[in-house]
Amino acid sequence: MSPEPLAPQDVKAVEAQLGRLPRSIHEIGHRCPCGNPDVVTTPPRLEDGTPFPTTYYLTCPRAASRIGTLEADGLMKEMQERLATDAELAERYRAAHEDYIAARTEIGEIAGCDVPEIAGISAGGMPDRVKCLHVLAGHSLARGRGVNPLGDEVLDILGEWWTSGPCVGPGTEKPLS
Numbered sequence: 024m025s026p027e028p029l030a031p032q033d034v035k036a037v038e039a040q041l042g043r044l045p046r047s048i049h050e051i052g053h054r055c056p057c058g059n060p061d062v063v064t065t066p067p068r069l070e071d072g073t074p075f076p077t078t079y080y081l082t083c084p085r086a087a088s089r090i091g092t093l094e095a096d097g098l099m100k101e102m103q104e105r106l107a108t109d110a111e112l113a114e115r116y117r118a119a120h121e122d123y124i125a126a127r128t129e130i131g132e133i134a135g136c137d138v139p140e141i142a143g144i145s146a147g148g149m150p151d152r153v154k155c156l157h158v159l160a161g162h163s164l165a166r167g168r169g170v171n172p173l174g175d176e177v178l179d180i181l182g183e184w185w186t187s188g189p190c191v192g193p194g195t196e197k198p199l200s
Contacts, residue, residue: 027051033060039191040082046070049130052079052165057189061086062161066134067127067141074140078127079161085190089181090156098180102153102173112172113150119171120150123162147174 029048036059037045047069052062061083069075081087106113123145131138147162148154156177163174 027054029063036060036191037063037082040084045082047075049134052161055083055086055185055189056183057185059083059189059191061185062164064130064165066136067131067138068134068136074138076127076141076144076146077158078123078130078146079158079165081157081161081164083184083190085187086160086181086184087157089184090160090177093177093180094156098177099153099156102176106151106153115172117150119162119174120145122166122170123149126166 027050029050033051034045034048037048040059045063047065049064049066051060052064053060055061061081063080063082064078065075065080067075067078081090106116124143127145146155147158149159153159153173156173159171159174160177160181161174162171163178168175168178
């Protein structure tokens with residue numbers, strides 16, 4: 024997947040999605056079929072100096088809400104149990120972890136920041152745990168299908184969250200219903 028540069032209307036859309044000013048966006052990691060950003064990439068160190076391991080930040084409130092429901096329904100526990108018994112899945116998940124770190128390192132180099140505090144740490148619980156489905160889905164959206172097997176599963180279960188229209192509209196300050 025090719026990240027996109029950040030345009031002023033993207034910043035406004037992300038602000039409306041999050042309900043606050045976004046911090047330290049590097050670029051658009053993925054754009055929803057509705058046209059709005061749904062994942063932003065963030066450098067490994069925020070503008071205020073804080074280390075930030077979440078490279079792929081899911082911004083769409085509709086997708087995030089549905090993923091929160093999946094978490095509450097026990098999907099993380101089920102995935103965690105499968106990681107413990109499925110060697111192939113565990114190997115693919117470890118590869119996703121390595122991809123995440125490599126991409127974050129590249130973004131950090133472009134942004135001119137080194138963040139030894141989070142070296143070797145990805146996000147979402149990778150490589151051994153399942154801790155945040157939002158991160159896994161954001162990784163799959165930004166890097167493309169086939170990179171993060173559990174992120175792909177989340178997206179498959181999530182379905183086409185955008186079909187009811189954009190989560191935020193042009194010039195709005197609040198998410199649309």
